[in-house]
Amino acid sequence: MATAARSQPVRKLAPEEVAWVAVLPCAAVIIAAIAWLGPPIGHALLAPEPDETLWPRGVYYVLGGAEPVKRARFLFALLGPVLVAAVLLLAQYHRPLQLSTGTARRLVAWGQAATLAFLVVALLGQRNVIPGQIRVRPVFTVPELLAAVAVTAGAVAVMRRPSARAWIAQRAGGGPWQRHACLLVAAVLTACWLAQAVNNEGSIGHAAFSDLPPWAMGDTLAILDGRTPLVNYYPIYGSLWAYVAAALLYVFGGSITTFSLTMTAISATALLALYATLRRVVGSALLALGLYLPTLAIGFLVAPEQPEGHANNGEIFSVWPMRYAGPYLLAWLTARHVDGARPRRTWALFLAGGLVVINNVEFGAGALVGTAAALLVARPPRSARDAARMAGSAAGGLLGAAALVSLLMLARSGALPHLEYMTEFWRVYGVTGLVTIPMATTGLHLALYATFTAAIVVAVARTLRGAPDRLLSSLLMWSGIFGLLAGSYFAGRSDLFKLTALFSAWSFSLALLVVVVLRAIAAHGWRRPTAVELAVLFGFALAVVSLHELPAPWSQPGRLARSTSYPFYEQTPVVEFIGQQTEPHERVAILISMSNRIARQLSLTNVSPYPMLETIVTRREFGNLIDAIHRERAHKVFVESQLLTAGQRAILRRAGFAPSASSREILELTDRVASQK
Numbered sequence: 001m002a003t004a005a006r007s008q009p010v011r012k013l014a015p016e017e018v019a020w021v022a023v024l025p026c027a028a029v030i031i032a033a034i035a036w037l038g039p040p041i042g043h044a045l046l047a048p049e050p051d052e053t054l055w056p057r058g059v060y061y062v063l064g065g066a067e068p069v070k071r072a073r074f075l076f077a078l079l080g081p082v083l084v085a086a087v088l089l090l091a092q093y094h095r096p097l098q099l100s101t102g103t104a105r106r107l108v109a110w111g112q113a114a115t116l117a118f119l120v121v122a123l124l125g126q127r128n129v130i131p132g133q134i135r136v137r138p139v140f141t142v143p144e145l146l147a148a149v150a151v152t153a154g155a156v157a158v159m160r161r162p163s164a165r166a167w168i169a170q171r172a173g174g175g176p177w178q179r180h181a182c183l184l185v186a187a188v189l190t191a192c193w194l195a196q197a198v199n200n201e202g203s204i205g206h207a208a209f210s211d212l213p214p215w216a217m218g219d220t221l222a223i224l225d226g227r228t229p230l231v232n233y234y235p236i237y238g239s240l241w242a243y244v245a246a247a248l249l250y251v252f253g254g255s256i257t258t259f260s261l262t263m264t265a266i267s268a269t270a271l272l273a274l275y276a277t278l279r280r281v282v283g284s285a286l287l288a289l290g291l292y293l294p295t296l297a298i299g300f301l302v303a304p305e306q307p308e309g310h311a312n313n314g315e316i317f318s319v320w321p322m323r324y325a326g327p328y329l330l331a332w333l334t335a336r337h338v339d340g341a342r343p344r345r346t347w348a349l350f351l352a353g354g355l356v357v358i359n360n361v362e363f364g365a366g367a368l369v370g371t372a373a374a375l376l377v378a379r380p381p382r383s384a385r386d387a388a389r390m391a392g393s394a395a396g397g398l399l400g401a402a403a404l405v406s407l408l409m410l411a412r413s414g415a416l417p418h419l420e421y422m423t424e425f426w427r428v429y430g431v432t433g434l435v436t437i438p439m440a441t442t443g444l445h446l447a448l449y450a451t452f453t454a455a456i457v458v459a460v461a462r463t464l465r466g467a468p469d470r471l472l473s474s475l476l477m478w479s480g481i482f483g484l485l486a487g488s489y490f491a492g493r494s495d496l497f498k499l500t501a502l503f504s505a506w507s508f509s510l511a512l513l514v515v516v517v518l519r520a521i522a523a524h525g526w527r528r529p530t531a532v533e534l535a536v537l538f539g540f541a542l543a544v545v546s547l548h549e550l551p552a553p554w555s556q557p558g559r560l561a562r563s564t565s566y567p568f569y570e571q572t573p574v575v576e577f578i579g580q581q582t583e584p585h586e587r588v589a590i591l592i593s594m595s596n597r598i599a600r601q602l603s604l605t606n607v608s609p610y611p612m613l614e615t616i617v618t619r620r621e622f623g624n625l626i627d628a629i630h631r632e633r634a635h636k637v638f639v640e641s642q643l644l645t646a647g648q649r650a651i652l653r654r655a656g657f658a659p660s661a662s663s664r665e666i667l668e669l670t671d672r673v674a675s676q677k
Contacts, residue, residue, distance in 0.1 A: 008100035015088055015461035017104055018097050020111035022087040027114065029083060033076040042072030048431050051620040056645040061614040064436035064493075071430070074491040077449065078484055081456040088457070092464045112532050118450055119535055125442030134440040137496045139303045144545050151541035152534060159518070159526055172284040182285035186275045186292055187268070193300045194264040194271075195556045197315045200257040201570065202563025208311030213569060214593040216317040217259050218611030220245040221596035224254055225606055230358075230417035231409050232628065233609050234424040238322035240359040240405070241266060254597055256569065263317045270325035271296060273332035274508065280335050281472055282515060291511040294543035299504030301546050303496055313501045323489070324504060326356035327367035331478055334371045338378040338474045346375065346393035347400065354401025361426055366485030370478035377463050378474045425615075430492045434617055439494035448483065448499075448506045451539065455480030455509040458516060472515060479509040503543075510540040569594050575601055577663040578638055587634040589625070591616075592666065607632040613643050622648065626655045636660075641667035 013021065046068035054062050091097040099107070123145070124130050127138055140148075158164045174182075199207050219235045219242035229235035229242060245262045252258045274295070279288035300312040313319045330353055336342060337349050353371050357364035372394060381387035409417045428434050439445070459477035467473060483505040490498040517533045529537065575598055582588060584603040591613040592598065599606035609628045610616050616625060629637065637657055644667060652669055660670035 008102055010098045010100050011104075012096045012098050013091070013104055015092065015464040017108055018088055018091045019084060019457050019461050020108040021097065021099075021104070022084050023111035024114055026080065026083040026087065030076060030080045033079070034073045038073040038076060039069050042068035042070070046071045046431070048433075051623075052427065052432050052618055054432055054434060054617055055619050055622075056647045059643065059645060061643075062434070062617050064433045066431065066433040067436050067438075070439060070491065074488065080449075081453040081480065081484070084453070084457050085460045088460050088464060112530070115450065116531055116535060119447055121442050122444055122446035122450070125440060125446065126444040130442050133442060134438055136440050136443050137303060139301070139444050139496070139500065140542060140545075141304055144542070147545045148538055148541035151544050152538045155537055155541070156529060156534075159521065160528075162526075165526070172286050174284065174286055179279075179285040182279075182289045183272075183275070186272060186289055186296075189293060189550065190268050190271050190296060192551055192553050193296060194267055194314055194320075195553060196312070196551055196559075197264050197267070197317070197320070198257075198260045198556070198560070200260075200560055200563075201255060201567040203560050204256050205564030205568035206559075206562055207315065209315055210568060212316065212318070213256055213259075214612055215615075216263070216322075217245075217256070217594070218596070218615075220249060220259065221254060221594065221600070222606075222611065224249060225596035225599045227596065227606070227609075228409055228413040228415075230405070230421045231413045231415050232607075232632075234421050234615075234624075236425050236611065236615065237318040238326075238359050239422065240355060241322055241325065243408075254600065260317075263321055266321040266325050267314070270321055270328040274328045277328075277332045277335045277475065278511060280339055281475060281512065291514070294540065294547060295504060295507040295511055297546040297549065298507045298543035300549075301500050301503055302549055303500055313497060316497070316501075319501045323360050323363040323486075323501075326359050327363050327482055327486075330356050330367045330371060331475070331482070334374050334478060335471060335475060338374065338471050346390060347397035349375075350394045350397025351400045351404075352397075354398040355405070358401060358405050358422065361422055362489055363482075363486045366482040367478075369485065370481035373481055374474035374478040377459055377477045378470045380463070428617060428621075430488065432618060433492075435493055437494045439491065443499075445487075445490060445494070445499060447539065448487065448502055451506055451509050451513070452480045452483035452487070454536075455483070455513060458513065462516075472512065476509070476512050476516070479505065479512055483509055507540070507543045510536065510543065514540045569597075571598065573663065574598065574666055577666050578602060578604075578668075581638075581661055581668050582636065586636070587632055589629050589634050589637045591625075591637065591639040607634045613639055622651060626651065630655070635671040637669040639667055639669070640665055 048066045048068075052066075054065060056062060121130065125133070126136060126140065127142075128135055158168075204210055204213060215236060219229055219233075219238060222229065222233045223242055223246040227233040229239045235242065244266065245259060248262045249255075249258050275288060275292040278291045278295075279285055282288050282291065300314040302310055302312050330349075333343060333349055333352055337344065337346075343349055343352075349371060350368075353364075353368040357368050375390065379390075381390055406416050409415065429436075455476045459473045459480065462473040462476070463470075483502065486502060486505055490502055492498070513536045517529065517536050521527055521529055521533065571592075571594065574592060578588075578590065578598060579602050582602065582604055585605070587605045587607050588599070589608045590596075590599055590604075590606045591608055591610070593612050595608065595612055596606050598604075607628055609624055610621065616622050637652065641662060642665075656671050657669040658672050659667055661668040
C-alpha cells in the first residue's frame with residue numbers, strides 16, 4: 001500500500017483545494033500573532049496619548065478604559081483572510097501547490113474539520129457552555145438552534161426532490177407582476193420592522209432607548225442652530241445624513257417625530273437597495289425576496305436576556321441608518337456598476353464611496369475598501385497601465401467627494417473642514433476606550449469572523465478559477481471586507497447590541513454564500529451537500545428562524561399613543577431659565593441634552609463644538625470646548641450643575657468663568673472679564 005500511495009500522480013491543486021489546505025497553517029500563524037505579539041504591539045503602538053485618557057473619572061458617563069492589546073489582536077485577526085488570499089495568489093501565479101490526490105484529500109478534510117470545530121466552539125461559547133471565560137448573553141435559544149437544524153434539513157430535502165426544484169424554478173422566473181409584487185412585500189415588511197423606531201415627543205419616554213435622542217439628533221440640531229459639522233462642530237455619528245435630516249426638520253419642525261420618520265425612511269431606502277442588490281445577483285425577484293427577508297429579520301434580531309426588553313438595533317439610529325445606510329447604498333451602486341448599469345464610470349462610484357466614508361468612518365471605510373476590492377475581482381487589471389487608470393479614477397472620485405463636502409462647508413461657514421473632526425468620536429470610543437467591555441474568548445463573534453473570511457476567500461478562489469458570475473464574486477468580496485472592518489464596532493465595545501448590530505452584514509455574506517453553495521450542488525446533479533455547505537445553510541437558517549419576530553403592525557398606533565405625563569424632552573424649566581439669563585441672538589455655550597434645540601427655541605447661537613457635557617470625556621476635548629468659547633466670543637456657559645465635576649469647574653475658573661446664577665438643575669457661569677465690561 002505504501003508503494004501504491006507513492007505512485008499516485010502529483011497534480012496542481014485547484015484554488016478551492018489550496019484554500020482548504022492553507023486554513024490550518026494560516027490559522028496557526030494568526031493565533032500565534034494574536035497570543036504573543038498582541039500585548040507588546042498593542043502597548044507599544046496603540047496606547048492612547050496622555051491627553052487622550054478618559055477624564056473626569058467618578059461620573060456615570062465616563063466608564064471603561066483603553067484596550068490597546070485587544071485592538072492589536074483585532075488588527076492581527078484581520079490579516080487572516082489576507083494571508084489565505086496571499087497563499088492562493090502565490091499558488092496560482094508563482095509557486096503552484098502540487099500534491100498527490102490522496103494527500104490533497106486528507107489536507108482538505110483536515111482544513112474543513114478544523115473550520116467546523118471552530119464554528120462549534122463559537123456556538124458553544126455563545127451558550128456559555130465553555131468554562132473559564134467571560135459570561136456573555138446568549139443570542140440564540142436552544143429551540144431556535146433546533147429550529148435552524150430543522151430548516152436546514154427541510155431545505156436539503158426540498159433541493160433533493162426534482163419535483164420540488166421544478167416547482168420553484170417554474171415560479172422563480174416570473175414577470176413584471178412578480179417583480180412588483182415582491183418589491184411591495186419587501187417594502188411592507190421592511191416598514192413593519194422599522195415602525196418600532198418611530199416615536200413622538202410623548203412616546204419616546206417609554207421607548208427602550210429613551211436616552212438616545214440627544215445623541216442621535218445632536219448633529220442635525222447643531223446644523224439647524226447654525227453649526228457646521230467638520231468645521232466648528234464634532235459630528236457624533238453621521239456627518240452627511242445629518243444634513244438630510246436637517247433639511248426636513250427645517251421644513252417640518254425639529255421634533256422627535258420628524259427626526260425618527262426621516263431616519264426610518266433613510267433606513268428603508270437602504271434596505272430596499274439591499275433587496276435590489278440580491279435581485280441583481282440571483283436574477284429572480286422571488287428568490288431575492290427569499291434571501292432578503294431573513295437578512296432583514298436577523299438584522300433586527302431581539303436577543304433573549306437583554307436588559308432593554310423587546311428592543312432591537314433598528315431603534316438605534318446610530319446603527320440604522322447612520323452607519324448602515326451609506327454602505328448598503330454603495331453596495332447597490334457597486335453591483336450595478338459591475339453588472340454594466342449606471343454608474344458606469346469608476347470615478348462616480350468612488351465619489352459615492354468617499355461621501356460614505358466622510359459620513360461615518362467606522363462603517364464607511366469597510367464599504368469603500370470593499371468596493372475597491374470588488375472592482376479588482378470584477379475587472380482585474382491586465383497591465384500596469386490598467387492599474388494606473390483604475391487608481392486614477394478612484395483617486396479622482398475620492399477627491400471629488402472631498403471637494404463637494406469642502407464646497408458645502410465653505411458655502412455654509414466660510415471655512416474648510418478639518419480632517420481630524422471625522423475621527424473624533426471614533427478615537428474616543430476606539431482608542432480612548434469609552435464604555436469598553438472585554439471580549440469573550442469564544443462566542444458567536446467567531447462565527448461572524450469565519451463567515452466574512454469565507455466570503456473573501458471564496459471570492460478570490462472563484463476569481464482565480466475564472467468563475468463566470470463575476471457579480472457574485474465581487475459582492476462576496478465586498479460583503480466580507482465590509483463585515484470584517486465593521487467588526488471594529490464590536491471590538492471596541494463587545495456587548496450584545498454591538499454584536500447583533502453586525503448581523504445584517506453577517507446575513508448578507510451568508511446569503512451570497514448560500515447562492516454559491518446551491519449553485520455548486522446543482523452543478524453536480526444536486527448531490528448531497530458537504531458538511532461545510534451544511535454549515536453555510538445552517539447559518540442562514542438562523543436568519544430564517546428570526547422571521548418569527550416580525551413586529552405586529554397593529555400594535556404601533558397604541559404604542560405611539562402611550563405618552564409620558566409630560567413631553568420627555570420639552571425641558572420647559574430649562575428653556576425658561578436660560579431664556580431669562582440671555583438675550584436673543586446671544587452667543588452662549590449650552591452643555592445640556594438637546595442643547596441646540598434649546599438654543600434654536602430661544603434664538604441663541606450655541607458655540608459648543610459638542611452637543612452636551614456627557615460627550616466631553618478627555619482633557620483635550622474640554623480644552624477644545626474652552627478654545628471654541630473664547631474663539632467665538634461667548635461669555636456664558638450653561639450646564640447641568642450635578643454633572644459638573646470639581647476638575648471641570650477649576651478649568652472653567654482658570655478660563656475666566658464663575659457661577660453667576662442657577663436654577664434647580666442648571667448652573668450659569670459667566671466670563672468675569674466680560675461681565676465687568
